[in-house]
Amino acid sequence: MDNIKPAINAAVDALKTGGRLCVISFHSLEDRIVKNEFRALTGVCVCPKDIPFCVCQKEAKLEILTRKALIPAAEEIEANPRARSAKLRAVRRV
């Protein structure tokens, strides 16, 4: 699990503008790390609310393409039971 965040950042930095990255995780704790890291890379300001202007200068690297994680359809789970816990999230480099 410690490797997920650096792996995502390395993959994102290797993308050209418009390039896409999809991550499939098989455990909810892994998926949470993926979700949080993707969100952190969308450049949403993380300044405290009592500061009148942005000082964090967060740079947007990603646009999130999957509002919610995609999960396999029932037919896929039947054909491949190990897919049942899979969650896919996709992003595009901006």
Ligand SMILES: [Zn+2]
């Ligand atoms: Zn800010």
